[in-house]
């Protein structure tokens with residue numbers, strides 16, 4: 233006798249605890265549809281009416297509103313909770329779709345990816361094992377293979393989706409550390425080796441390299457900085473010299489981290505030349521392309537990543553230059569065998585016999601266990617738009633950044649740093665005459681005053697110890713007029729600051 237499947241017909245209306253009315257199940261599909269449609273509608277209304285990227289609200293003003301909500305007293309329905317959420321979140325959120333959001337590496341997101349997000353959380357697949365994901369595992373693997381092919385890796389490549397570039401970099405360095413430790417399999421030899429391991433990167437490499445070194449139990453001075461040129465790219469001859477110097481001191485270079493798109497300057501380290509150095513020295517080359525990975529699909533600029541195929545591992549952040557919602561990142565390796573360093577077999581989850589049975593358990597390659605099916609967002613993006621369309625969006629913002637660079641370089645009120653091959657522009661307001669000493673303070677002030685007004689958001693950084701401002705352009709909707717307008721606002725804020733400060737200084741001198 234076969235039992236009937238449990239479907240809407242065979243399951244009666246919800247009984248038992250009223251809480252069950254909130255679970256997604258056959259009896260509650262109307263509620264599911266309504267709640268999600270309401271949420272979508274609220275976001276759409278906010279997007280339609282946001283006239284600034286930010287309201288400029290301060291943490292002090294917002295904190296009491298959030299803290300005042302009694303989490304032990306529920307509102308009972310989604311509509312009421314969303315009304316409340318307008319007050320604590322939606323009204324004062326930072327909107328990345330707004331053309332005057334020019335600050336960090338946050339992108340506006342493509343709609344197919346949002347559709348993917350809605351689906352993946354509702355189905356709630358977990359990527360650790362085949363028996364919690366099924367087709368999702370195959371979709372993720374297909375996307376990793378696709379990315380590896382775009383990188384130029386061969387058939388031995390593999391990889392894994394991660395929560396972000398920091399985690400991808402951490403895993404890359406874990407694999408590199410384990411490869412370096414293969415020469416010292418005995419526990420005491422490994423203990424001797426660990427403090428002697430070194431990681432080389434440039435001064436403008438991402439700080440997650442330092443953090444990873446700490447997490448991996450390396451020495452406090454394990455990350456060694458390699459000289460950069462005027463374009464803020466690692467100098468290959470300097471890398472070769474550093475490797476020789478460290479080895480002469482009895483140290484072991486565990487990995488070189490090249491950056492393909494530095495967070496501040498968008499500079500791309502000279503990958504073919506660096507690969508030649510690491511290949512000759514037999515050192516692991518990791519390419520952090522968290523930012524520059526969008527070039528993999530660029531119809532016009534793919535050549536800027538030439539040489540990436542010679543890396544041992546590559547970090548890609550789809551949530552930066554592929555217009556994907558957070559989180560969506562991957563670590564891709566040239567030789568799948570290195571991923572075994574992330575493998576542990578747990579009897580309850582992924583026993584070793586499953587490998588022999590060829591059951592694909594992604595947890596065998598991941599630092600995470602339960603893991604989101606983020607890959608679905610990229611999948612729907614590629615299936616709806618295709619890679620060229622995504623690359624064209626990235627190309628647009630790179631073009632816009634070139635335009636912005638020219639605009640600023642022609643403006644005598646500002647000083648601009650080296651031109652980025654990607655989409656950042658680092659510059660500062662340069663007061664004239666006596667105000668010149670106030671340059672640092674004026675730029676800090678201008679950035680804060682602009683953010684407080686909410687009219688636009690820009691980032692800041694330091695260049696050779698001085699305070700600079702930074703645009704990160706990731707929104708094709710941002711026009712050069714927007715950029716020009718933001719420059720006017722910055723010049724106004726900074727100029728006012730300098731005038732007021734020099735006036736008070738004068739008054740003090742006179743008094």
Ligand SMILES: *Cc1c(COP(=O)(O)O)cnc(C)c1O
Nearest residue numbers: 396397398399438495520522523
């Ligand atoms: C953003 C970034 C990272 C970190 O990525 P997250 O996704 O924020 O963790 C690493 N490297 C570079 C070059 C980046 O720009």
